[in-house]
Amino acid sequence: MPLDDRKLAVLRAIVEDYVATQEPVGSKALVERHNLGVSPATVRNDMAVLEEEGYIRQPHTSAGRVPTDRGYRLFVDRLSRVKPLSPAERRAIERFLAGAVDLDDVVHRTVRLLAQLTRQVAVVQYPSLARSSVRHLELVQVSTTRLMLVMIADTGRVEQRLVELPEPTDTDVVLDLRTRINEKLCGSRLVDTPALVETLLDEIRPEQRPTMAVLSSVLLETLVERREERVVLAGTANLTRGGILDFHGSLRPILEALEEDLILLKLFGEVEPTTTRVMIGDETQVDNLRSAAVVSTGYGPHSTIVGGLGVLGPTRMDYPGNIATVRAVARYVSELLAQN
Known part of the structure; x- marks a missing residue:
């Protein structure tokens, strides 16, 4: 049955006191600490109803009561007032x-x-990463046959991979690929990038495709496949x-x-x-x-x-x-x- 305002006030007082003292709460203590406006006998009757309804329980043979999970749930949903931070x-x-x-x-x-x-x-x-977008992709040339791919997400998360190229690649080609990759992918959600990466292969010059094919594989691994x-x-x-x-x-x-x-x-x-x-x-x-x-x-x-x-x-x-x-x-x- 629904609880009236007085019983809800008693439950709130029990939860607050138990959290503060870590001790089972008795009717006398409730009347002394809280302005409930009723006698200890009335509070005891209210506590009996709360116990019967499953909101509080009596641990061991203690005279006091403690909240149950159901009591905490009601406290959180209806009785608690979020404390403003100072x-x-x-x-x-x-x-x-x-x-x-x-x-x-x-x-x-x-x-x-x-x-x-x-x-x-x-x-x-x-x-x-599944909820992030691409902010920037950087290609750092380590040698003529090795690149460092660095992906920076809009959240500041950074992922990096070494890329072994199939053939020696000029710096100008690396810079051109970096520009094309960023134009295509920046601002896109990571989950939307696979289709964009595939179109990159079709849009670049034929002589760049072997390098781009390797880059595409590493890009997909960085952007999508790694769901850690x-x-x-x-x-x-x-x-x-x-x-x-x-x-x-x-x-x-x-x-x-x-x-x-x-x-x-x-x-x-x-x-x-x-x-x-x-x-x-x-x-x-x-x-x-x-x-x-x-x-x-x-x-x-x-x-x-x-x-x-x-x-x-x-x-x-x-x-x-x-x-x-x-x-x-x-x-x-x-x-x-x-x-x-």
Whole structure:
């Protein structure tokens, strides 16, 4: 049955107190700490209803109650107010990220910052090549028969390959090919480049085709075939003080899950634009993370989502604070990528 406003207020108070104290919450403490406007007996009755409906539970023989995953879900969806970051926190984020010198530095600064601000495990996905566009392609002549192909994506991600040419090639030919490749591919999404690369072979002079054929193969490998997605973590030590354990009282399964890139990409990489996703307990659909919660969002330049970031911690986490921090950091990273 739907909960009335008073019972919702009691649930909110239980979640907030349990997150703050890490102790089961009793009716007397609720009345003392919160202006609920009712007697402890009324609060006890409300708590009985909340327990019956599956929003709170009584651990062991304690007189207090703790939220269930269902209770946290309702709290996140209806009861929590996202905490605005203070001006000092915003300035700290901006200063810390503004000092980054390249994409690797941006990613590693971001993940460290998230872990420090939230005291959870932070995860940042590198900008996905599948969602990126070509900013520039450079051909560096190492020798007459060897080139270095450098692809720079619009996110700042850089991929490079050595190209062994079938015959000695003049510098003028290399410069001409570089110009043609950039004219054809710059600004295109990487997933749209295969057809463009094929047309390049038809448009160049016959004597350049052997070189272009080799270049085309390496281009396709660089732009399309290599779908390696990378994630970085920070703050795993926070798990030891966060009280996150699996149902057998062990951290090991959780740490094992964090070592699986595919799991992390599923949790943090599959995000929708302009939304913050919160997964609690079984909602992660990962057995080893049934005692965990995930807050994630997407980031990227000019409203284009190129990767995901967020935090993982116990279901008993500060959802309003973590949601605000994850959103703010994602916004600053997006602005940073848009400037480069």
